[in-house]
Amino acid sequence: MAITFYDLCGKDRARFSPYGWRTRMALAHKGLDYALELVTFTDKEKIAFSGQKLVPVIRDGETVVSDSFAIAAYLEDAYGDRPSLFGSAEGRGMAKALNGYVDRMVQPLIAPLIVADVFACVGETCKDYFRTSREQRFGMTLEAFQAGRDEKLAAFRTALEPVRLVVKDQPFIGGVAPTYADYILFGSMQWARLTSTFRLVESDDPIHAWVDRLLDAHGGVAREEPIAAQVA
Amino acid sequence: MAITFYDLCGKDRARFSPYGWRTRMALAHKGLDYALELVTFTDKEKIAFSGQKLVPVIRDGETVVSDSFAIAAYLEDAYGDRPSLFGSAEGRGMAKALNGYVDRMVQPLIAPLIVADVFACVGETCKDYFRTSREQRFGMTLEAFQAGRDEKLAAFRTALEPVRLVVKDQPFIGGVAPTYADYILFGSMQWARLTSTFRLVESDDPIHAWVDRLLDAHGGVAREEPIAAQVA
Known part of the structure; x- marks a missing residue:
């Protein structure tokens, strides 16, 4: 290839x-x-x-x-002869709008829940860069930014509602099989799953079952990735 | 029919x-x-x-x-033999997620911008019901809820960013022709356009041009609807 x-x-x-x-x-x-x-x-x-x-x-x-x-x-x-990521031309634009929703309205609510945990997963040669660049962006230390995360969890979970409303009734956003629309939010959930032991959603949340299905997709490529999170 | x-x-x-x-x-x-x-x-x-x-x-x-x-x-x-609303089975689920995004994250930000204007468009026999039910929901008078709307506008416009990112580059969320994904947010914009003279987006906002295209869609059905708004 x-x-x-x-x-x-x-x-x-x-x-x-x-x-x-x-x-x-x-x-x-x-x-x-x-x-x-x-x-x-x-x-x-x-x-x-x-x-x-x-x-x-x-x-x-x-x-x-x-x-x-x-x-x-x-x-x-x-690679138009391979399985479609969007289902149709119409789906491509819809997926792009969902990409914007996750980037602007969900991803920023995850960082305050896990960023100090992510720091622990960064290689030694990059730790100074990671800390300095993120602390400049957030205007506070990583630890301060992540403090009180239990109180920030509800807003994050509410922000998942648009996807929850779909995957409570069908296996994937795209229907019976995953599409790129699924991989967008899944990327954020997998980021947190690999770097932190903090539980983003309850086990009875339809989002949890949906993540689990994506972990099994495509031969389990996402489940096979080793968990990098440090147990506190 | x-x-x-x-x-x-x-x-x-x-x-x-x-x-x-x-x-x-x-x-x-x-x-x-x-x-x-x-x-x-x-x-x-x-x-x-x-x-x-x-x-x-x-x-x-x-x-x-x-x-x-x-x-x-x-x-x-x-009516599967008529033009598709979703483009594909995959698009249906994506549109449903976008429906959730508009219902939960956009629509609630419009009400504080126009609700007292909407009240003026309600028929006489319904005014008491409208005022009482909405004031109970908002916990304040319609006028108080709409007060200071200029300051609330930025948050609303930011919430449109997922759609703006798509329609700045292509005519509709669904691509070259509108789909149900477009009609969802359009419904909210049309609601405001018909009931209020308050300008939700600037004329150079890609959202404005996108609304304009939808007003022309399907023989201009949306543009033909009389504006109900009272000029203050």
């Missing part, structure tokens, strides 16, 4: 990036093999060829694509 | 219900004729046969369906 997938990694080659998981599930959905290149938080010269500093990135022959949604759209077009 | 569409109306038969507009656009999308039955806020015995108190309701022969999303799903299945 000609595809190289540049994914973020923490210590011990742990792969927990929420956006990386979107791409990883999309590649699995399409049944595409790829060469893996791991990129640490501070090793961004490795993807300088992409003209930007964020993973995931894929290189497919002469084509370079960054941004997880753009990667999914590229894979859908370039 | 065997379809009867029960839609909410205010004074002078004004039809501004956001959920009613979702159904109205869905019927137009499918090219279905229907008999119209207008239901005022206090005339709910007219839809008692549906076993609940909310419009829109459709009756199609022996079949009665309430809840705007359920109506769309019914129309898609019953």
Whole structure:
């Protein structure tokens, strides 16, 4: 295969990036093999060829694509004979809107629940960078940002309601089989699952059962990833 | 045609219900004729046969369906030979998640911007009911709830970002033609457009141009509806 997938990694080659998981599930959905290149938080010269500093990135022959949604759209077009990620042209736009909902309205509510736990999963050479960049963004220490997380949980769980309303009645957002619309939020849930022992949803939440189904999807690629979380 | 569409109306038969507009656009999308039955806020015995108190309701022969999303799903299945509302089975679930996002995260941010204006569009016989029920829900007068709306506008506009990110690059959420995913948020924008002169989005906002395109859709059915708003 000609595809190289540049994914973020923490210590011990742990792969927990929420956006990386979107791409990883999309590649699995399409049944595409790829060469893996791991990129640490501070090793961004490795993807300088992409003209930007964020993973995931894929290189497919002469084509370079960054941004997880753009990667999914590229894979859908370039590998149109493989199982569809969006179901239809109409579904692609809908998935993009759901991508915006997760990025803007869900993902920011997870960071205050787990970010200090994520820090523990970052490799030694990247810890200073991770702490400094995040503390600058949040305007406080990682530990202060994560403090009182039990009180912040309700707002996060409420923000999942649009997806919960769907997956309480059907296996996946896309219906009987997962689609890219599922992988978007799944990436965030998998990020938290791999880096933290903090329970984001109750076991009787339809979201929990939906995550569990996605962990089994595509040969269990997401369940096979080792849990990086430190037990406190 | 065997379809009867029960839609909410205010004074002078004004039809501004956001959920009613979702159904109205869905019927137009499918090219279905229907008999119209207008239901005022206090005339709910007219839809008692549906076993609940909310419009829109459709009756199609022996079949009665309430809840705007359920109506769309019914129309898609019953009129599968007409243009698809969802594009695909996958798109149906995605649209349902977007329905949840608009209902839970957008619609509640519009009410504080226009509810006193909506009140002015309610028929005389329903004004007491409307005021009492809404003031009980909001815990304050309609006027107090709408006060300071300029300061509440930014949060509403931010909540549109998931859709804005799509329609800045393509005509509709569903791509080159509108789908039910478009009609969901459009219903809310049309509700505000018909009942209030308050400007929800700037004229250079991609959302504004997208609303404008939907006003032209299906023979301009949405643009033809008379503006009910009182000029203050």
